[in-house]
Amino acid sequence: MATHTGRLTAEATARTSVSVHQLNRSFGDHQVLNGLDLTIHADEFVAILGRSGSGKSTLLRAIAGLDHDVTGSGAIDTPDSVSVVFQDARLLPWARVLDNVILGLGGPDTTTRGIEALAEVGLAGRERAWPTELSGGEQQRVALARSLVRAPELLLADEPFGALDALTRIRMHDLLRTLCVRHRPAVLLVTHDVDEAIDLADRVVVLDQGRLAADITVRLGADRDHADPEFGRLRAELLGHL
Numbered sequence: 001m002a003t004h005t006g007r008l009t010a011e012a013t014a015r016t017s018v019s020v021h022q023l024n025r026s027f028g029d030h031q032v033l034n035g036l037d038l039t040i041h042a043d044e045f046v047a048i049l050g051r052s053g054s055g056k057s058t059l060l061r062a063i064a065g066l067d068h069d070v071t072g073s074g075a076i077d078t079p080d081s082v083s084v085v086f087q088d089a090r091l092l093p094w095a096r097v098l099d100n101v102i103l104g105l106g107g108p109d110t111t112t113r114g115i116e117a118l119a120e121v122g123l124a125g126r127e128r129a130w131p132t133e134l135s136g137g138e139q140q141r142v143a144l145a146r147s148l149v150r151a152p153e154l155l156l157a158d159e160p161f162g163a164l165d166a167l168t169r170i171r172m173h174d175l176l177r178t179l180c181v182r183h184r185p186a187v188l189l190v191t192h193d194v195d196e197a198i199d200l201a202d203r204v205v206v207l208d209q210g211r212l213a214a215d216i217t218v219r220l221g222a223d224r225d226h227a228d229p230e231f232g233r234l235r236a237e238l239l240g241h242l
């Protein structure tokens, strides 16, 4: 099994949030991750692109420490506080929105922090709603609030907007960008949407057959215009690796 220390080793630099070293993962005979190396710095927003089946979710689950039953080797160092957001919000249906956000947290100001987190994601006043009363986009906002309230140093997201319509997805991009500016977690976003990757990330890596096929820095300002020639150039370059 890969060693998963859950804590950065002393020799790792202070600015490193996650480091994955020579990670191998197999399901039976099928080698899904193949000697993979990846380092993400604190504050950095990295998107992982790759075709379906290229190992994106396997990598994210390994970093999240959710991968217990596959054989593999390598080392993964992560910060102590990690949050994960999936494609479906995975809210507890029997708990109200606020309770979903603060479930498992202790401390006297938990309720206040939960209310603040919901306000930050645009859901002020919906604290007592049930998850089923919310749209898909609103449920993902709750999932983001649930992550935020835990002040993660690292946010892992596996196609978090994949089930949303195009307009809602754009609003969620704006929200995620705002939250990242304010809270500065390192982010690893898995997506199969090239434009989403360029919209949000500082760096885009492409996974192909369990190896990194490309590692491209995005040199665009905060306001990213799909019609910008540099956006188009990056899109073409990334599509060439997919």
Ligand code: ADP
Binding pocket: 027, 032, 050, 051, 052, 053, 054, 055, 056, 057, 058, 059
């Ligand atoms: P991606 O997220 O890039 O679409 P995944 O990481 O989910 O890809 O899957 C990569 C490969 O690993 C796929 O071929 C998939 O079938 C296989 N795989 C993933 N999880 C399991 C599992 N629990 N058991 C067997 N094979 C798996």
Ligand code: MG
Binding pocket: 056, 057, 058, 158
């Ligand atoms: Mg996946």
